[in-house]
Amino acid sequence: MARVAIVTGGTRGIGEAISIALRDAGVTVAANYAGNEEKARQFSERTRIKAYRWDVSDLDSCLAGVGQVEEELGPVDVLVNNAGITRDGTMKRMTRQMWDEVIDVNLGGCFNMAKAVWNGMNERKYGRIVNIGSINGQAGQYGQVNYAAAKSGIHGFTKALAQEGARAGITVNAIAPGYIDTEMVAAVPQDVLEKIVARIPVGRLGHAEEIARGVAFLCSEDAGFVTGSTLSINGGQHMY
């Protein structure tokens, strides 16, 4: 039987590339999305991957969503915590709401989703969890105290959970993407983005597929001895 994976935020951007890479590796994929119904419909039509709507920042919705996926596709062996949002602004302008939204989705979402699949993975003695962190969680970024804190938290979460899962055959790893040519990065003001790209040794933005290939490796049977690690894929922008 094919392994079953859930990719959060799996219908757009980096998540879409991850869903496709896992599908191409023979995994049955459920792509979760939060709100963009039209994009999700087009994604499913194009890829033949089923899309499921729920809010990762809400634990009960995650429990229900995972329950539905398991009923329709089978037990979940692979979880990719990819869903993420930005609410950029300097500390002067950042509101408590901008802080909470980013922490709740980017970091709280990882907890909620891991919680929803954890018991099943432990019972079956197999699991692959990959959390999408960020270069900005490793190095910080002007205008992103909320996002940097959430992504940095993901790296700590990964290392702690890896220790809890190791004896049960569950690996937990993180990928720290640099600046990738997605809608999220396109929203950065052009002049700011040009300065950022000038500091990338490889000299360009990354492609979503370049992240997805790393995720596919960490989710494969071959990666059983890799756990608690962070794979940085950032064109050399931050060597960590």
Ligand code: CAA
């Ligand atoms: N270092 C020093 N100063 C900086 C700076 C930097 N890196 N970036 C901006 N500034 C300065 C500006 O020059 C400006 O200065 P002046 O007021 O003297 O002209 C000031 O900061 C901007 O102040 P504002 O009050 O206008 O700032 P703001 O609250 O509106 O926020 C900003 C502006 C949101 C920080 C904007 O500069 C920005 O979007 N920066 C990019 C943030 C970024 O990289 N986000 C990543 C999104 S993609 C992602 O997150 C994916 C991933 O994982 C990599």
